[in-house]
Each structure stands twice: as C-alpha cells, then as structure tokens.
Amino acid sequence: MMPASPTLILCLALAGPVALVAACTKPPDLDDSVSPALKHADYPDLVPIEQLLGPAPETPDADAETAAALERRLSGLQARATRLQASTGIDQATRERLGEPPVTD
Template identity: 40%
Template sequence: MRSFALILVFGLSACTQFPELDGAVTAHGSDANYPDLVPIEPILAQAASGPSADQTTDQLSSRVAALKARASRLRGRVVDTSSRDRMRTGVPRG
C-alpha cells in the first residue's frame, strides 16, 4: 500500500506544468551584447597590489581599539544625578 501511495505521489508530481522561461528574459536582455573578454593578468596584478596582511591587521587593530574606547565612553551614565532628581520630582502643577 505504501509503495502505491509513493508511486502515486511521484506520478502526480511528474504531471506539473513546467514554467514558461521564454517570457522571463526581457527584450532588452535578449538584445544585449555579450560581455567583453579581458585578459586576466591585469586583474591578478590589481589583486596582488592590494594591502598586505600586515597592513590589514594593523588597520583592523586600530579600528578595534577605537571602537572599544567609544564603547567605554558610552557606558557612563546618560543622565546626571541632579537631572535625575529633578525628573523624579516631576513637573510642578500650576
């Protein structure tokens, strides 16, 4: 009985409508030119001339230090004590 159900499920799934792919490409896309082929050597040279691992590590270390310093400055109290006391008393009714 299980094998019949399994065959039935697979058989029905094979009858599904295949999506229309011809309408997925716009007229502008179908008329577009192929991309230009370029030599790979300039691309590799540009990648090799990027920052070294030491420069990247130094930049990241300095950024980490700056972010930690900023975080420690933000950990302080937002509202000073005198302002907090005034807020606790509320607005005087007149």
C-alpha cells in the first residue's frame, strides 16, 4: 500500500475543523425578513405572458436604400457560400476515396 502524501494529510487535517465549525454555525433567521402582511398575502393570479408583455412595438418599414443594401449583402453572401462549397481543399483522389463505400473485413 502506498503511504499518504503530506499534502493529503494536511488537507484532511484542515478539512475536519472547517467542517465542524461550519456545522455548528447558526443558520440565518430568514423568517424575520418577510413581513406578516406578505406572509398572509394571496398568491398572484396566473395570466398569459402576452398580457404581461403587452403589444409588440411597431417596426418601421425598411426604406428602398436599406432594402437595396440588404439585397446586395444577400447576393454577396450567396456568392461566397457558392465559392466555399466549390473549393473544399480536398484533392480529387481523396474526394473519390471519400465517395466510395467503407471497406469492412
């Protein structure tokens, strides 16, 4: 059997008194933090979340300049996606090997 390291002995020696002190500590008295009126109050009514949030704010329509900018960004992102899909960085031999079914023995 392997002897205990000094670090382990020190940790256990310090953990014991800390646990005893924590176990003997009086927990805070939380009952005094709630007023008697609040203790005897009724539960709140449950209401739909839509009623709590209220109506959705009006969003202004995008003007022609914003719409054109979004269309340009969309076409640029689509072109980039096409380029990325075409150039995977895999040579043709590897691509063909990946397309073959796996070999099982």
